[in-house]
Amino acid sequence: MRSELIAQLNAWHEEDEFQQIVDRIKEVPTPLIDDELAVHLGRALNNLERYKEALKWFMKIDEKERNNPLWHFRVGYAYYYLDRNEEAVKEFEIAHSMDPEDEDILTMLEWSRNEAAASPAAGDEDEESDS
DSSP: OHHHHHHHHHHHHHTTOHHHHHHHHTTSOGGGOOHHHHHHHHHHHHHTTOHHHHHHHHHTSOGGGGOSHHHHHHHHHHHHHTTOHHHHHHHHHHHHHHOTTOHHHHHHHHHHHHHHHHSHHHHHHHHHHHO
């Protein structure tokens, strides 16, 4: 049954049926949502532009499972779209150090760095230091 559920979640992901994934996983009692289901749920929520909720699920994942570039990419992606660019840069840098050949990581890292540099907060800090 477990393998069938994972296969169905993967199929829905391939079909861009992200709400189906969310609905199905949310049928599982929260204490029974393990790291694998939390990853599927967080990924689907990111794809549905529900970034804060996605982050909550990614942060529930065991520390050991976080030690991969894809976890850091997904967390950085959520931070980026929440305009939390400094945090996004940090996560994409970690992902890049783990997988330096991944073009998606490099693209998101560049975008995050550009957004962080252009943010009003960064400009305000510069102005304060000039005074």
